[in-house]
Amino acid sequence: MIKAGAVKFVLSLFASVFLLSLASESLYAIPAFARKYRMSCKTCHLAVPKLKPYGDEFAGNGFELPDQEAPRFYVDTGDDRLSLIRDFPLAVRMDGFISYNDFADKRSDIQAPYLIKILSGGALARNIAYYFYFYMDERGEVVGVEDAYIMFNNLLGEDLDIYLGQFQISDPLFKRELRLTLEDYMIYKINVGDSRKNLAYDRGIMVTYGLPTGTDLIFELLNGNGLSDADAVRNFDSDKYKDVMGRISQDIGEYLRIGAFAYYGRERSAGNVNRAWLAGPDLTISSGENSRFEFNFQYVARRDDNPLFVSAGAAEIKTRGMIGEMIIAPQGDESDVFLAGLFNWVDSDIDELDYKSLTGHLSYMLRRNIRLVGEVTHNWANDTNRLGVGFVSAF
Numbered sequence: 001m002i003k004a005g006a007v008k009f010v011l012s013l014f015a016s017v018f019l020l021s022l023a024s025e026s027l028y029a030i031p032a033f034a035r036k037y038r039m040s041c042k043t044c045h046l047a048v049p050k051l052k053p054y055g056d057e058f059a060g061n062g063f064e065l066p067d068q069e070a071p072r073f074y075v076d077t078g079d080d081r082l083s084l085i086r087d088f089p090l091a092v093r094m095d096g097f098i099s100y101n102d103f104a105d106k107r108s109d110i111q112a113p114y115l116i117k118i119l120s121g122g123a124l125a126r127n128i129a130y131y132f133y134f135y136m137d138e139r140g141e142v143v144g145v146e147d148a149y150i151m152f153n154n155l156l157g158e159d160l161d162i163y164l165g166q167f168q169i170s171d172p173l174f175k176r177e178l179r180l181t182l183e184d185y186m187i188y189k190i191n192v193g194d195s196r197k198n199l200a201y202d203r204g205i206m207v208t209y210g211l212p213t214g215t216d217l218i219f220e221l222l223n224g225n226g227l228s229d230a231d232a233v234r235n236f237d238s239d240k241y242k243d244v245m246g247r248i249s250q251d252i253g254e255y256l257r258i259g260a261f262a263y264y265g266r267e268r269s270a271g272n273v274n275r276a277w278l279a280g281p282d283l284t285i286s287s288g289e290n291s292r293f294e295f296n297f298q299y300v301a302r303r304d305d306n307p308l309f310v311s312a313g314a315a316e317i318k319t320r321g322m323i324g325e326m327i328i329a330p331q332g333d334e335s336d337v338f339l340a341g342l343f344n345w346v347d348s349d350i351d352e353l354d355y356k357s358l359t360g361h362l363s364y365m366l367r368r369n370i371r372l373v374g375e376v377t378h379n380w381a382n383d384t385n386r387l388g389v390g391f392v393s394a395f
Contacts, residue, residue, distance in 0.1 A: 073123075083125040093117040093133075097182065097373075097390030103382060112390065113137055127154050132165075146201055146227070147177070159210035166227060167206060170199040172218045172247050173261060173282055174296055179342075180327065182388060183359040183377050186344040187300045187321030190353055193307030196225045197243070197265055197276050199300075203227065203236055204243075214251030216259075220244065224265045239268040254288045272309040278302045290332045298323040319348035321355075338363040356380040369394045 075084040096112030115138045121131035129151045135143035149165030168176060170188045179185065188199040204222035211217070223236055224243035230236050243265030251257050263278040280300040287293040300321050306314035324343040329335040340361035347354055359377040366372055371392040378385050 085122060085124070089120055089122045091119045091394060093119065093392070093394045095390065095392045097388045099386060099388035101384065101386045103379075103384040103386075111139075111388075114139065114390070128152055161208045163206040163208075166201060166203050168199070168201055169220060169222065169245055169263070172206075172208070172216075172220075172249075173199075173259070173298060174323070174325075176200070179325070180338065180340045180363060180373075181342050181359050181361045182373070182375050183342050183344065183357065183361075185298070185323050185342075186346055186355050186357075187298070187323060190302075190319060190321065190346060190348075192276075192302065192304045192317055192319055192348065192350065192353065193274075194269065194309055195274055195276060195304055195307040196228070196238075196267060198226075199263070199278070201227045202243075216247075216249045218245075218247040218249075220246075222265070224267055239266075241266040241268070249282075255286055257284045259283070269309040270311075272306060272311055272314075274304055274306045274309060276302065276304045276307075292329050292332050292335075294325075294327045296323065296325040317349045319346065319350075319353060321346040336365045338365075354381050366391075 073086055075086050077084065094116045095114045097114050099109050099111055100107060101109065116136040117133045118136060119131075119133040121129065123129045130149070131151070132145060132148035134145055137143075145166065147167055149163045149167055151161060151163050153161040155162065168188075170176065170185070173188075174185060176185050176188060191198050202222045202224065204220055206218065206220045209217045220243075222243040222245065224241060225236075225238045228236060228238060231238070243263065245261060245263040247259060247261040249257055249259030258281070260281045261279065263276075265276050267274050267276075278300055280298065282296070282298040284297075285293075285295045302319040302321075304317045304319070307317050308314070322343070322345045324341075326341045328339040330337065338361075340359075340363070342357075342359040342361070344355060344357045344359075346356070357377050357379040359375060362374045364372045372390075373392060374389045376385065376387045
């Protein structure tokens with residue numbers, strides 16, 4: 001149970017953060033795309049960074065609004081084969097929190113800034129776009145570049161897109177970077193044994209194709225070892241293998257989407273090979289364009305045949321996990337208050353990977369690009385609680 005003193009401590013902190021933020025209501029800043037098109041963040045976002053369906057469509061179209069693209073966005077050099085963005089788009093995201101955690105006697109903690117990102121993205125030319133961000137600070141460390149890719153969209157006049165670069169393998173499922181909660185989607189991050197494979201970041205190629213029937217097909221070809229450094233001969237991939245992931249999803253009416261994915265990869269270490277299989281279904285139930293309600297579900301089953309890379313006596317390790325997420329916006333994108341709940345469950349033959357938590361989240365939109373948050377998570381795996389208040393900002 002959460003101690004009464006801890007609750008009073010966190011509530012008093014939340015009140016302090018809220019009152020201090022009210023004093024800075026005149027702060028006005030807009031992210032790069034809103035700045036370019038002179039439109040509100042709510043055009044694409046429900047609450048920063050959560051996207052609405054229109055925002056997904058905008059990103060899938062190479063960060064372009066076709067009816068608003070004009071030569072004024074590019075420098076006129078007299079060379080019609082040169083595309084130079086007139087105002088290079090930059091944006092910043094900065095989050096900070098004050099937390100209470102009753103695990104290992106670590107009580108209160110000031111976690112500000114928790115992260116600082118420098119983001120940039122946009123159209124380089126018709127049907128060619130880019131996106132990247134640099135983690136200047138994440139939990140006290142300079143991380144470097146995570147998402148970074150070039151995108152070719154609407155190839156052959158079809159809804160066919162190709163991404164080349166760094167991205168999260170799980171992006172076609174549910175995007176970790178766009179969740180409202182501080183609590184993560186844990187099954188996407190799990191590394192089994194000494195395996196380097198998970199559903200987070202990797203380098204590769206992603207091909208997406210949308211059919212008029214509301215069916216989306218996605219294929220990924222990946223290095224399979226995450227964002228490791230290049231070796232002495234400038235190779236990022238640490239072995240001769242490549243991994244593959246395929247996904248299919250289908251819209252059923254306006255309010256339901258169902259999907260499934262499968263992933264297969266091999267990796268070598270110390271002369272031994274591990275083979276990993278991951279697969280599972282997912283679904284989204286939503287209230288449609290009004291964005292007042294959304295429920296997301298993901299199940300992942302994983303098998304590794306030698307994740308400890310032993311030369312003899314290898315045993316298959318089974319891991320499975322689930323995500324259940326609910327988001328409520330009472331007035332849709334006009335809401336000042338947002339509610340979210342997230343359930344995480346991981347069960348593995350390696351007991352240290354077991355995880356089960358329930359998170360409750362409350363957001364208040366001080367401005368369209370400044371969100372105050374309060375969150376509580378109970379973790380049954382070690383019977384601990386984490387509470388936090390803070391802010392999420394984009395400008």
